[in-house]
Amino acid sequence: MTVTESPAENRTAPAVAPSASFRALSTAMFKGFIRDKATLFFTFLFPLMFLVIFGLIFADAGESKPKIGVVGEGPVITALDRSGVAELERLDSPAEAERQVREGDLPAYVTQNGDTVTLRYAASDQNQAGTVLGLVNGIVSQANVAATGQPPTFTLNAAQVEDESLEAIQYMAPGFLSWAVAIAAVFGAALTFVNWRKKQVLRRLRLAPVRPVTVLTSRVVVSLGVAVLQFGVFLGVALLPMFGLQLTGQWWLAIPLLVLGTLAFFSIGMLVGAFCKTEEAASGVANLITLPMAFLSGAFFPTESMPGWLQDVSWVLPMRHLNEGMLDVMVRGQGVEALLVPALVLIGFTAVVGLVAAKIFRWED
Amino acid sequence: MGIGPALAVSGLYKRYGDLVAVDGVSFEVSEGEFFGILGPNGAGKTTTLEIAEGLREPDAGSVRLLGEAPWPRNLALLPRIGVQLQASAFFERLTAREQLETFGALYGVGSARVGEMLELVGLSDKASTPEAKLSGGQRQRLSIACALVHDPDVVFLDEPTAALDPQARRNLWDVLREVQARGKTIVYTTHYLDEAEVLCDRVAIMDHGRILALDAPARLVRDLDAATRVILERGVLPAEQARVLPGADSVTEDEQSLTISTRTAAPLLSALAERGTLGGLQVRTATLEDVFLDLTGREYRA
Numbered sequence: 001m002t003v004t005e006s007p008a009e010n011r012t013a014p015a016v017a018p019s020a021s022f023r024a025l026s027t028a029m030f031k032g033f034i035r036d037k038a039t040l041f042f043t044f045l046f047p048l049m050f051l052v053i054f055g056l057i058f059a060d061a062g063e064s065k066p067k068i069g070v071v072g073e074g075p076v077i078t079a080l081d082r083s084g085v086a087e088l089e090r091l092d093s094p095a096e097a098e099r100q101v102r103e104g105d106l107p108a109y110v111t112q113n114g115d116t117v118t119l120r121y122a123a124s125d126q127n128q129a130g131t132v133l134g135l136v137n138g139i140v141s142q143a144n145v146a147a148t149g150q151p152p153t154f155t156l157n158a159a160q161v162e163d164e165s166l167e168a169i170q171y172m173a174p175g176f177l178s179w180a181v182a183i184a185a186v187f188g189a190a191l192t193f194v195n196w197r198k199k200q201v202l203r204r205l206r207l208a209p210v211r212p213v214t215v216l217t218s219r220v221v222v223s224l225g226v227a228v229l230q231f232g233v234f235l236g237v238a239l240l241p242m243f244g245l246q247l248t249g250q251w252w253l254a255i256p257l258l259v260l261g262t263l264a265f266f267s268i269g270m271l272v273g274a275f276c277k278t279e280e281a282a283s284g285v286a287n288l289i290t291l292p293m294a295f296l297s298g299a300f301f302p303t304e305s306m307p308g309w310l311q312d313v314s315w316v317l318p319m320r321h322l323n324e325g326m327l328d329v330m331v332r333g334q335g336v337e338a339l340l341v342p343a344l345v346l347i348g349f350t351a352v353v354g355l356v357a358a359k360i361f362r363w364e365d
Numbered sequence: 366m367g368i369g370p371a372l373a374v375s376g377l378y379k380r381y382g383d384l385v386a387v388d389g390v391s392f393e394v395s396e397g398e399f400f401g402i403l404g405p406n407g408a409g410k411t412t413t414l415e416i417a418e419g420l421r422e423p424d425a426g427s428v429r430l431l432g433e434a435p436w437p438r439n440l441a442l443l444p445r446i447g448v449q450l451q452a453s454a455f456f457e458r459l460t461a462r463e464q465l466e467t468f469g470a471l472y473g474v475g476s477a478r479v480g481e482m483l484e485l486v487g488l489s490d491k492a493s494t495p496e497a498k499l500s501g502g503q504r505q506r507l508s509i510a511c512a513l514v515h516d517p518d519v520v521f522l523d524e525p526t527a528a529l530d531p532q533a534r535r536n537l538w539d540v541l542r543e544v545q546a547r548g549k550t551i552v553y554t555t556h557y558l559d560e561a562e563v564l565c566d567r568v569a570i571m572d573h574g575r576i577l578a579l580d581a582p583a584r585l586v587r588d589l590d591a592a593t594r595v596i597l598e599r600g601v602l603p604a605e606q607a608r609v610l611p612g613a614d615s616v617t618e619d620e621q622s623l624t625i626s627t628r629t630a631a632p633l634l635s636a637l638a639e640r641g642t643l644g645g646l647q648v649r650t651a652t653l654e655d656v657f658l659d660l661t662g663r664e665y666r667a
Contacts, residue, residue, distance in 0.1 A: 016444075016473035024470030028456045028463065035458040195457065204454035207418060208471040209443040 021210045025218035029192070033222060042187070043226060044233055047180035051172060051234065054300075055243045058168030066131050067106055069097045074112030080139050086132070094118075108132040173238040173245045174254070174326035175299035178319050180234065181227045181258060182265045182290045188223050189269025190282040193361075198278070202363050220266055227262040231255065248333035254326045257339055260346035261322035267350045268318075270357035277365060293319050321345045369432060371396045371519050371550040372417060377426035379412055386412040387423070388574035394552055396518075399545045401565035402554045403653075405666055409574040410554040411451065411523055417552065418448055418521050431518060444472055447517035449508045451524055455496045461507050462492040465514055472515030482510040486540050502533025506540060513544065520544060522553035526560060538564060558653035558665060562586075570657060577660040582653055589659055591651035592626040595633060598645040599623055602637075610636045 033039060067087045070077050071094050081088055089106065091097040097109035101120060107128035108121035119136050121129045145152045196202045205215055231254070238245035268289060276282040294300060296310065297319035303311050314320045325342030328334040370393040379387040387409045394400040402410045415421045417428055419435025419442070428435055433442050455464050465479040483489045486506035491499060499507060505525055512520055525541070526534045534557075541564060545551055555561055561568045562582040569579040578585055592614060597607075599622050607616045607625050612633035615626045627633045630648065637643060657665040 016471065020473055021471050024467050028459055028467040031459060031463065032457040200450045200454040201456065203420065204448070204450055204468075205471070206438065207420065207443060207446070207448045208468070209440050210471050 016209055018211060018214050021214050022218050022221075025210075025215060026221050029219060029222045030225065033188070033226065039188075043180065043184045044230065047176050047183065047230075048234070048237060050179075050300075051176045051237065052243075054172055054176075055169050055238070058172070066108075066128055066135070068132055068136075069100060069106045069109030071097050071109060071111040072113065074114075074117070076117045076136075076140055076143050077110060077112050079143055080110065080136065083135075083139060085135050108136075110136060169238055169243050169245045170331040171298075171302060171327060172300075173234060173243075174330050175294075175297075175323055177231065177234045177258075178261065178297065178323045178326065179290070179294040179299040180230050181262055181322075182294065182319055183286075184226050184230060185223045185262045185265035186269040186272065186286045186290050187283065188226065189219065189266045190272035190276065190286050191279055192219055193270065193273030194276055194279050194282045197273075197362065197364055200364070206363055220263070223266050224259055224262055227258055228255070231258055246331070248329075248331055250335055251330045253329040253336055253339060257322060257325045257329070257342055257346075260343055260350070261318060263350045264318035264322075264346045264353070267353040267357060270361070271353055274357050274360045274362065293317050296320070297323050299323055318346055318349045369429070370394055371398070371431060372400075372552060373429045374413070374417055375427055377413060377416055377423045377428070379409075379416060379421065379423050385574050387416065390426070390571075390574070390576055392569055392576065392579055394550060396550050397545070397548055399541075399551045399564060399566045400553070401561040401568040402552070402571060403556065403558060403561045403568055404571035405556055408571040410556075410571055413571070414521055414523055414552065414554055418446065444515055445518045447512035447515065447520045449505075449512040449520075449522045449525060451527075453496075453504050453508050455504075455508075455511075458495060458497070460493050460495050461488055461499065461503075464496055464507060465510055468511045469514045474515050478514060478516075482514050485513070485543060486510045487536065500533070502529050502536060505529060505533075505537060509537075509540060509544075513549075517549070519550045519552065522551065524554050524556070526555060526557060534560065558657065562653050568653070570653070570660065572657075572661055578656065585653065585656045586651050589651050589656050590628075591655050591659075592628055593630045593651075594649045595625045595627060595630065595637070596647040596649065597623045597625070597637075597642060601642045601644065602640070612636075 065085065065087045067089055068080070069089050069091045070080070071091050077088075080086060091100070091109065094109075094111055097106070097111070098120065100106045101109055101122050104122060104124065106122075107125055108119060111118045117136070117140055119133065121132055123129055193202075196205075235245070235247075237243065239247070269286065272282055272285050272289070276285055296306070296314040297303070297317050298314070299319060303314060303320075306314070321342040325339055328338035332338075372394040374393075375391040377387050377390040378385075390409070390413055392400075402413060404410055412421065416423045416426075417430060417435070419428075419430070419437075419439060422436045430442060431445055433439055435442055435446075456467055459467065461483065462479060465482055466476050469476065469479055480489070480492075483492055486509060488499075488503060488506055488510070491503060496504065496507065509522065509525060512522070522541075526537055529537065538560070541551065541553075553565075565582060567579065567581050568585070569576045570585075571577065580588070599618065599620065602623060604616050604618050604623060607613060607623060610625070610633055612627045612629040612631075613625050614628060617624045617626075625633065634648070637646065654665045
């Protein structure tokens with residue numbers, strides 16, 4: 001018998017350093033990811049497109065003021081102008097103003113003639129009419145108090161509870177980010193496992209001295225890296241002056257939350273990948289999960305507009321907790337204590353779904 | 366070494382539902398041997414190979430691969446075997462070199478070995494080509510390189526030449542011969558009988574889950590004791606003259622040719638030479654296809 005050249009240590013030492021396998025597999029998968037233009041598009045550009053479109057649509061939503069027509073001059077009109085609560089449109093005659101209100105171009109107009117302030121409004125738009133009525137009434141009352149020369153007995157100090165600058169972008173940026181991370185992690189995990197099973201890569205790995213946990217963690221690490229990249233890109237865009245995202249103090253607390261969220265989404269992807277036989281089926285199922293989850297979790301618009309029972313249901317979704325936690329630390333100015341509940345829920349979710357996925361995992365069809 | 370065979374399987378039995386895929390298969394492969402498992406599709410070749418590799422558990426029977434049991438998954442054994450699967454099991458969007466580097470790293474093999482492997486399979490100039498852009502033959506060669514990158518003792522190849530054009534097949538034969546020359550034990554399946562005849566030291570002919578014959582290809586053919594056929598162009602020699610030539614057992618004629626069957630080809634050929642009728646002459650001896658026909662009573666169809 002000829003002696004083969006295989007080194008003797010092969011006989012006794014099965015273990016290749018897991019770190020070498022881990023690094024090689026992560027590198028291979030990361031290269032595969034950045035070389036796939038379609039995946040890059042759906043991971044970064046596609047959700048960003050939505051952020052940009054919605055960001056531009058709602059850019060002025062926070063400062064929308066009622067428009068009021070004014071005719072003539074007087075202290076009340078001056079006070080109305082100075083208060084800045086309404087946008088005034090100067091008109092030449094009451095007749096002209098009346099016509100515009102009737103035709104629906106303006107919700108109301110104000111004229112001051114001596115001590116009489118006249119407000120005429122269109123009742124066809126109840127909401128606007130109420131707002132305008134309240135505004136003008138308030139100004140008139142203030143002017144009355146001022147006219148007495150006495151200091152006011154009661155003063156109203158009103159301010160919104162959120163950051164003063166809370167605009168649409170403030171809840172949209174964390175929302176779209178959650179959605180983007182979910183797409184990347186669910187699709188990434190599901191398609192990798194389906195593709196590897198179909199192309200027998202899993203089988204080939206089973207014949208190499210690599211532990212399943214090494215294969216799994218190398219894929220997880222790629223997903224986590226992608227999520228952090230998404231975080232950077234999203235904040236970078238949302239912070240641009242044209243969108244005007246304003247982060248509060250400990251916004252970076254969103255990163256550990258994002259990591260846990262990615263793990264939860266990855267476990268969903270594993271489950272989809274374990275069930276589905278083809279990439280087409282996996283994509284369909286992944287879409288079927290991520291899109292409704294995003295809507296129900298308030299990723300696109302606040303959940304307050306949903307019926308109560310639906311809001312209750314939404315708390316079973318990992319994205320709801322991720323979204324809520326990110327809003328807390330990124331724009332509501334809360335600290336590390338806001339992470340506790342979302343973190344525990346996300347860890348629990350990952351553990352349960354991950355275990356189920358591991359249970360039904362198949363190396364081959 | 367020389368301690369027992371590289372691979373020994375005995376009494377393998379595997380059933381999928383109603384289908385008995387492998388039905389009592391036993392054989393041994395010595396170290397350094399080029400062993401072929403051949404037969405038509407569905408004969409049970411791949412299942413046999415998968416059980417030998419440790420990918421499947423047999424319902425009955427035993428496997429000793431390099432003296433160890435491959436099932437359940439034997440981490441100590443895996444670095445010593447190399448496997449090329451039927452589908453091309455590659456990572457997505459990596460180049461030929463990166464595929465080899467990745468598989469190599471799983472076995473703790475440095476990138477120095479990658480260049481050597483690319484050269485062995487003749488893909489040095491394709492090192493930076495994405496795997497998806499390789500031709501079928503190039504992909505198969507890369508797949509074999511990936512199976513060899515960690516310098517295993519035993520190499521399993523499942524139909525490496527399937528679906529290749531004749532030129533690519535012959536290129537691959539050279540690669541396989543080179544692998545054997547490096548002292549590897551090769552166990553491979555094919556449904557090309559002619560290829561097995563050329564490459565293998567010994568072959569096991571399988572059909573319906575059983576081994577019908579197992580020996581060196583030349584010996585299988587010789588044991589068949591089939592007649593040699595000497596084929597001449599029609600009209601070169603009249604049939605009645607052919608029948609009386611020394612060694613001619615029988616003569617048949619069709620539109621193109623005249624065929625003389627013989628068991629003593631030498632005197633027949635010299636008689637034909639004397640008559641100056643060697644132009645366009647073909648001599649056909651029996652092949653493994655004739656062996657298959659003899660064993661199963663039916664024509665071989667891959």
